[in-house]
Amino acid sequence: MTEFWGVFYLAWTVLCYVMAKRLFVRTQKIYLSPIIVVPILSIVLILIFQHQFQDYYHYTQYLVAMLGPITVAFAIPVFRYRRMIQQHFKVLLFSSSLAMLVGIFSSWFLASLLDFDDIVKNSLLARSISIPFALVLTEKVGGSISLIPLFTVITGLVGMLLGDVLLLWMRCKNRIASGTALGNAAHAMGIARARQRHELEGVIASLSMIISGIIMVLFAPSVIVLTRYILGAIAF
Known part of the structure; x- marks a missing residue:
């Protein structure tokens, strides 16, 4: 070209x-x-x-x-709500950690069930975090630099489009819970949707995305090894 x-x-x-x-x-x-x-x-x-x-x-x-600097910019509204976040930080940390485990286990289980190859499996593991974090995780889990952004965008789109429907079906009216769900499930796109719903939801979604991204980059390789061992033992 x-x-x-x-x-x-x-x-x-x-x-x-x-x-x-x-x-x-x-x-x-x-x-x-x-x-x-x-x-x-x-x-x-x-x-x-x-x-x-x-x-x-x-x-x-x-x-x-530019996605890296943009992700850092999400910290600006987080700073404004720092006192409220300090009160709920343990809950946010626990929910982000749980979201990481559910994402890894469900992705690996479904990929194994559908008999995907290892590159596709590893690429699916980073689907629920923002692209800057996902690209860093690619090097650690042996995924594809082309597939991870694709899976991440698809996950974000589905989460953004269906987030309101699921939260309405669950009758979730808590701003913190809704923001956490959107931030962990749909990362940057979930943040955009959460900010449309309420400013507080957008702030919580931003923090949840950042926390889940850091957790994934730091601990995902070890969790992936454990996941392979557990699913392998179940299959045996």
């Missing part, structure tokens, strides 16, 4: 995001969220021009690199 196409795709992605964000702010329809609209439009354009995704990614990877 020439540099012209690289600049074109970079400008296209930014322009699509700006337009999609304005449309979403005006309509407040979740299915018109930029995280849904921009990838669909970009995929359609790539298919029309018969280009390769690797080429597209090569020239737009700078946008992906």
Whole structure:
């Protein structure tokens, strides 16, 4: 792909995001969220021009690199609610740890049940944390640098689209519980949805995502080894 196409795709992605964000702010329809609209439009354009995704990614990877600083920026609203967070920190830590264990066990069990290969299995393990954390975890668990972002985005989309439905079905009215659920289950996309619901939910979702990401990076490799041993023993 020439540099012209690289600049074109970079400008296209930014322009699509700006337009999609304005449309979403005006309509407040979740299915018109930029995280849904921009990838669909970009995929359609790539298919029309018969280009390769690797080429597209090569020239737009700078946008992906911005995810790290953006994730750190979530700490700003967290600081404003620091006293309230201190009161519930143990609960948030426990819920994030439990979410990590459920995510790892369920992903590994279903991947083994469907007979996926090890690379796909390992890539699925990081699906419930934000992409910056997931990319770091990739090196430790032997996943695919291409699959982990895909699985992470799919998880976030499903969590964002179905989060309200599940919380309504569970009759959950506690802001802290709702924010924790969205942050752990749908990471950055869950935070976006939680902030739409209530500012406090957005703050709790931000903190839960950060905590779960740190826990996954630090302890996931050991938990994965334990998971393989337990499931192997059950299968035996």
